[in-house]
Amino acid sequence: MNTQTALPAHPYFAQALLEWYPRHRRDLPWRHTRDPYAIWLSEVILQQTRVKQGLPYYLDFVTTYPTVHDLAAAPEEEVLRHWQGLGYYSRARNMHHTAQQVVREYGGQFPNNYAELLKLRGVGQYTAAAIASFAFGEKVAVLDGNVFRVLSRVFGITADIAAPASRKEFQLLANQLIPAEAPDEFNQAVMEFGAIQCTPVNPDCLFCPLQRECYAFQHGMVNQLPVKTKAKASRTRYFHYLVLRHGDTVYMRRRGPKDIWHGLYDFALTETETPELSALEVLDTLEALGGQVATNRAEEPVQALRHVLSHQKVEARFHSIWLEAPLPASVITTSGLAPYTASQTEELPKPIMIANYINNRLNKN
DNA sequence: CTCCCGTAGG
DNA sequence: CCTACGGGAG
Numbered sequence: 001m002n003t004q005t006a007l008p009a010h011p012y013f014a015q016a017l018l019e020w021y022p023r024h025r026r027d028l029p030w031r032h033t034r035d036p037y038a039i040w041l042s043e044v045i046l047q048q049t050r051v052k053q054g055l056p057y058y059l060d061f062v063t064t065y066p067t068v069h070d071l072a073a074a075p076e077e078e079v080l081r082h083w084q085g086l087g088y089y090s091r092a093r094n095m096h097h098t099a100q101q102v103v104r105e106y107g108g109q110f111p112n113n114y115a116e117l118l119k120l121r122g123v124g125q126y127t128a129a130a131i132a133s134f135a136f137g138e139k140v141a142v143l144d145g146n147v148f149r150v151l152s153r154v155f156g157i158t159a160d161i162a163a164p165a166s167r168k169e170f171q172l173l174a175n176q177l178i179p180a181e182a183p184d185e186f187n188q189a190v191m192e193f194g195a196i197q198c199t200p201v202n203p204d205c206l207f208c209p210l211q212r213e214c215y216a217f218q219h220g221m222v223n224q225l226p227v228k229t230k231a232k233a234s235r236t237r238y239f240h241y242l243v244l245r246h247g248d249t250v251y252m253r254r255r256g257p258k259d260i261w262h263g264l265y266d267f268a269l270t271e272t273e274t275p276e277l278s279a280l281e282v283l284d285t286l287e288a289l290g291g292q293v294a295t296n297r298a299e300e301p302v303q304a305l306r307h308v309l310s311h312q313k314v315e316a317r318f319h320s321i322w323l324e325a326p327l328p329a330s331v332i333t334t335s336g337l338a339p340y341t342a343s344q345t346e347e348l349p350k351p352i353m354i355a356n357y358i359n360n361r362l363n364k365n
Numbered sequence: 366c367t368c369c370c371g372t373a374g375g
Numbered sequence: 376c377c378t379a380c381g382g383g384a385g
Contacts, residue, residue, distance in 0.1 A: 047371045053383060087381025090373075124372045145370045162370080164376070200368055201385080228370090260380070309381055310369090352382070 009176040013154065014186055016209040018179075021189035024196055026051070029058065031188070036110035036135035037068045043127045044095050048088055051195070057086055068108055071099040080263050080349035089349075093263055094122030114140045130187065139183040141174035143167065146194025152226035153198060156215030162229045234309070239316040240277045242268040242286060243362065246323040249339035250362065252348065260309065265348040267318075268337055275315060282319050290331040292324040303361050307353040318357055 025031070028051065030042035041061050045054040060082055065071035071079070076096050083092035098120045102110055111117045113136065117128040125143065132138035141147075148161040151170055159166035178186050197204045205217050216222045244251040244267070252265045270277060270285050286293065303318040332338055340348065345358060 044371095048369075048381075050369070050383070085382075087383090088371085090380065091371090094372080122372070126371055148370085231370095258379095262380090307382095311379065311381085 009173075010155075010213075012213055013177050013210070014179045016213075017189040017193055018182060018185055020197075020209050021185060021192060025188070025192055026196075028055070029062075034135050036112070036131055038062055039131050039135045040098075040110060040123070040127070041095075043130045044091055044122060045086070047091060047127065049086065054086070057083070065099075068099050068102050068110070071096065072103040076263070077349060081347060084264075084349050084355065085352050089261060089263060091122060097121050098123065110135070112136050114138055133184040133187050137184055139178060139180055141171070141178045141183075142187045142191065143170055143174055144191060146191040146198075147174060149200065149226050150190055150194045150198045153203075153216035153222060154210055154214045156219065156221070156225070158225070158227050160229050161226045162231075231310070234312045236313045236315060238272045238275050238277075239314055240270045240272065240282065240285075241266065241316060241318045242270070242282065242289070243318050243320045244268060244286075244289070244323055244327070244337070245320065246326050246339065249341055250345060251327065251337040252340055252345065253336040253338065260312070260314075261351045263349065264354075265350050266354045268335065277317070282321075286321060289335060289337070290328050294322040294324045303357065305353055305357060307351070314353065316353060316357075318361065320362070 030039055042058050045058050064082060065074060076093065079096045080089060080092050083089060102108060114128050114132040117123055117131050129140045129142040132140050148170055151157060151173055152161060155173060157169060159169050197208060203222060205211060205222060211217050216225045252267055255261045255264050255266060268289060300320040305316050307314040327337060
């Protein structure tokens with residue numbers, strides 16, 4: 001019976017990167033552990049997020065929630081508050097859900113293989129492969145943006161990396177390249193190489209260990225690869241916030257699903273198609289909420305803030321309004337608005353724009 | 366301005 | 376298959 005496995009294609013590739021990696025790798029805390037919980041935390045945080053931005057969040061999470069049991073036991077809102085500023089907030093909600101699932105259905109032990117990890121919410125093909133290889137040494141090749149870029153350049157692959165159909169081609173190649181002896185080191189090495197040396201702009205080709213074999217370098221195509229179709233232009237949205245205040249409280253509400261910032265808190269909101277919203281309409285909105293302007297307060301200037309997301313621009317105007325009386329209980333029920341003191345407001349998870357407004361504007365008045 | 370590109374849901 | 380979902384660095 002012949003049980004030998006096929007030799008890796010292009011053995012120079014793994015050899016070069018496995019030699020490059022120990023000499024260039026950054027010293028990062030999740031590279032000192034095999035604890036699947038810590039590795040899972042780091043991978044979810046690093047989805048769509050740079051190491052420099054994610055690192056302080058990782059340190060905060062492993063300190064605040066040292067085990068999956070601690071995370072599972074925390075209120076979702078507290079988890080979201082720790083996530084504040086990191087973006088893609090569904091990651092935090094999914095992470096919290098998965099922590100509870102691991103505790104309830106897996107006895108607090110993370111699944112130990114790719115197929116089972118893939119069933120966890122918020123764990124897709126990349127993250128499942130990362131955890132499986134880093135925590136359990138499973139030979140499964142990760143495919144992230146760095147890997148796409150490196151493979152595209154070295155092997156001259158012109159398939160559009162933005163097209164889901166291209167994945168097959170890259171996955172097939174990566175599966176052939178990954179060595180059985182060190183699948184985890186190989187995965188780390190390719191991604192780190194893409195992050196540090198084979199960067200999107202101004203890659204360090206001069207001192208590249210793959211220069212001789214690299215298709216893009218040899219053909220002067222480094223700046224043309226990888227091929228990636230442009231994202232479509234983002235739309236602009238106009239938010240008009242009514243910052244309702246009474247005494248030392250401000251009214252806020254939790255944002256719902258199917259829009260940006262699900263689960264985070266902001267103020268009473270009217271959205272319009274055009275930038276303008278007349279003072280009259282603002283008062284109409286206020287009246288609909290059952291509120292009445294206090295007459296003994298000077299009108300405050302409208303603050304404007306702009307917030308850019310990858311897929312939409314938000315132009316927000318903040319109308320600070322002092323109420324004559326607290327909002328009636330019925331309005332609180334229907335609108336979801338509730339009064340919060342400054343210290344309570346601080347504890348709520350909020351979009352960065354709202355947190356900035358509160359810190360820079362609201363608390364100065 | 367451009368670049369980052371993983372997961373879920375439709 | 377397609378689109379929605381952040382925030383920051385350069």
